[in-house]
Amino acid sequence: MKSWPKIFVACVSTLGVAACDRPAAWLTDAQATPPLTVTEAWARAADSGATTAVYLTVDNAAMVSDTLSAVTSDVAEDVGLHISMAQNGTMHMAQLRALPVPAQDSVPLRPMGAHLMLTRLRRPLVEDDTVVVTLTFVSGTTIEVRAGVRKP
Amino acid sequence: MDRRHLLRIITGVALALAACSDRPWHGTRLDPALAAPPLTVAGALADPATRFVLVEAKESLVVLYFGYTHCPDVCPTMLSDWARAKRALGADTLGVRFVLVSVDPPRDTPELVAAYAQQFDPAFVGLAPSEIELAVLMRDWGIAAYPEGDTRTNDYSVAHPAQSFVVDRQGRLVLMIPSGVRGEELAEDLRRLR
Numbered sequence: 389m390k391s392w393p394k395i396f397v398a399c400v401s402t403l404g405v406a407a408c409d410r411p412a413a414w415l416t417d418a419q420a421t422p423p424l425t426v427t428e429a430w431a432r433a434a435d436s437g438a439t440t441a442v443y444l445t446v447d448n449a450a451m452v453s454d455t456l457s458a459v460t461s462d463v464a465e466d467v468g469l470h471i472s473m474a475q476n477g478t479m480h481m482a483q484l485r486a487l488p489v490p491a492q493d494s495v496p497l498r499p500m501g502a503h504l505m506l507t508r509l510r511r512p513l514v515e516d517d518t519v520v521v522t523l524t525f526v527s528g529t530t531i532e533v534r535a536g537v538r539k540p
Numbered sequence: 541m542d543r544r545h546l547l548r549i550i551t552g553v554a555l556a557l558a559a560c561s562d563r564p565w566h567g568t569r570l571d572p573a574l575a576a577p578p579l580t581v582a583g584a585l586a587d588p589a590t591r592f593v594l595v596e597a598k599e600s601l602v603v604l605y606f607g608y609t610h611c612p613d614v615c616p617t618m619l620s621d622w623a624r625a626k627r628a629l630g631a632d633t634l635g636v637r638f639v640l641v642s643v644d645p646p647r648d649t650p651e652l653v654a655a656y657a658q659q660f661d662p663a664f665v666g667l668a669p670s671e672i673e674l675a676v677l678m679r680d681w682g683i684a685a686y687p688e689g690d691t692r693t694n695d696y697s698v699a700h701p702a703q704s705f706v707v708d709r710q711g712r713l714v715l716m717i718p719s720g721v722r723g724e725e726l727a728e729d730l731r732r733l734r
């Protein structure tokens with residue numbers, strides 16, 4: 389997946405238009421509660437060269453929806469947004485082009501569903517290690533996520 | 541938790557205790573149980589531990605899953621649930637064998653699958669059937685497994701059965717475990733089959 393250019397917080401969000409009236413107040417508000425946050429991030433331990441997954445929850449506190457559109461990480465040769473699903477008793481995986489995060493909602497990426505897939509790990513991921521993954525949203529927001537590594 | 545919900549749980553537990561023999565299984569019971577199809581994996585010549593013949597595993601309960609080691613989400617979740625079930629079973633785990641059968645012969649070697657399964661629990665068995673053994677297995681077990689995505693690269697994924705199978709001591713296929721069943725629930729089912 390291609391990485392999008394980093395854009396800084398000040399011009400991040402779709403709240404930007406409203407902010408023109410009173411930029412100072414908006415800036416303070418934005419710093420107090422960032423519209424997009426990531427919680428519960430963890431990665432599954434795996435050997436070097438293996439394929440594994442990162443799970444997390446994206447919370448959107450803003451009044452407008454956003455869309456996760458790109459995922460990058462140095463830890464693997466390829467990183468993608470994926471989903472597992474059962475169809476007639478058979479498990480499949482499919483690539484997701486983007487993941488919408490509705491306004492004032494949260495989207496969990498948990499085992500047996502949507503996940504960030506790390507393909508061909510550049511190093512082994514061992515318990516208590518940390519993996520850094522960068523999420524890019526259509527609004528321009530980028531979030532650097534530190535995911536703790538847990539046992540397989 | 542609201543009180544109505546709590547009440548429902550208490551009632552549920554009471555009903556379950558009252559009708560212990562009728563309490564539902566977490567997996568899907570096969571009734572009547574059928575003789576399990578054969579399963580033979582020759583494995584690596586140099587390593588007898590990578591060989592497995594299901595009919596020779598009589599006297600133990602066998603939990604089987606058809607997956608692959610490049611599976612990032614579903615297979616490791618199933619195997620972690622197995623590990624949790626095994627811990628929950630404690631001493632009762634004697635006589636229960638957990639076996640992962642790879643459906644990805646191009647990438648999975650006997651050594652790789654064995655090492656992969658043992659990451660979850662040192663007692664777990666990981667098997668790598670050859671292409672021919674796998675074709676026979678899929679026919680006999682009536683299961684589907686096939687590569688998906690870009691198979692020209694090494695990064696394809698493999699569609700595989702969503703459930704695990706449980707074969708009892710008499711060699712009968714008695715239970716299918718859907719992927720949503722958690723470790724503790726699997727342990728309960730296995731305890732009833734012992």
Ligand SMILES: [Cu+2]
Pocket residue numbers: 470471481503505612613
């Ligand atoms: Cu995936």
